[in-house]
Amino acid sequence: MDAQLIDSAQWGKLPFDLFVLEKWDPSSTEDARAQGARLAIDYVKLGLRGRQPYHEAIREGRFASPTQTQIETILEPMQTIRERNLSSTIHKDKSIWLRTCYENGSDAKHAELLSSLKQPIEEITNGRGHECLFDDMTLYDYGSHWDRIFTRFPELVADPFADLDRKEKKTRDARAEALREWKEEEVDELDYEAFLHYHVTAHFFVEDRETLFGNGRMLIVWLDDQGRVVRETRIDTTEQLYEVFGLCSDGSIYECSGTWLDGEVGPAYQHDGELGLLSAEEC
Structure with missing residues (x-):
């Protein structure tokens, strides 16, 4: 089992991170895990062309690092360290x-x-x-x-x-x-x-x-x-x-x-x- 994130999988460095942080609704009454799962499916449905801007932003370094609160409440519950590492x-x-x-x-x-x-x-x-x-x-x-x-x-x-x-x-x-x-x-x-x-x-x-x-x-x-x-x-x-x-x-x-x-x-x-x-x- 992976114990730590590799460099390319650090918090905020996956293209999906940019998408989910952009689309996340903190005022939603939806359970956080349910909202995360729904956004994951929305991301998949974008297709290659729709996801391209997020990949380009990562490659070009055009993204802000997530806050510790965003990491703990949004990103961490969505994937294990192993899943993030393999995602990258x-x-x-x-x-x-x-x-x-x-x-x-x-x-x-x-x-x-x-x-x-x-x-x-x-x-x-x-x-x-x-x-x-x-x-x-x-x-x-x-x-x-x-x-x-x-x-x-x-x-x-x-x-x-x-x-x-x-x-x-x-x-x-x-x-x-x-x-x-x-x-x-x-x-x-x-x-x-x-x-x-x-x-x-x-x-x-x-x-x-x-x-x-x-x-x-x-x-x-x-x-x-x-x-x-x-x-x-x-x-x-x-x-x-x-x-x-x-x-x-x-x-x-x-x-x-x-x-x-x-x-x-x-x-x-x-x-x-x-x-x-x-x-x-x-x-």
Whole structure:
């Protein structure tokens, strides 16, 4: 467990700190934790473009240090030291492993899962070991609602050094090409996958009830910059976790294409979803 904050995670140095201190309403009757969780979701929904000013302010040193009262009443209750430290490096460290099931008997099942891995967790995670394993019943007992992680870890979908103009152009071009082929009834699977791929900003692995008490397969979720599911699938923890964890950490979606293509497209990215191909014609 991290004992102290690293330099990049000091109070007031996370982009989300600037947002939450700017938006915080001290006169609100809302519980402080509830207000913090709500603002975390609001921050995620800004997307990369909306969050860019906060990242730029941090890089350029254009921010005021929070007061001790703000630290103690707003920032400290929202995240643990470990969560803050990882929030400041997630754009480099990439993969996390989130356990969301803590019902009776799950501790033994979790231990069995770890012991069944062909490689030790340190090797699977490229030396990071339990640092990337979020395993705490008091914090992450989410059940099937894994998306609650954003209330504690909004920087999960951060990409502070993204070339947004280039990313948005690639996304538009891929969408236009996939839509053209859709209209001509000649959809090329690779073009459609490129359309989806360019929306992916983050991913993580979920150890849920199905993993521990069902088929033993772990959920992997690929997310866009607002935390919406682009694709999700399940992988065999014994046979696939080592390879897929490493490739995903490197951002190599196509190199684990079998896993990626086996996945189910998220609701927003279905052809008739709000961001799907059929809605693209209206964009």
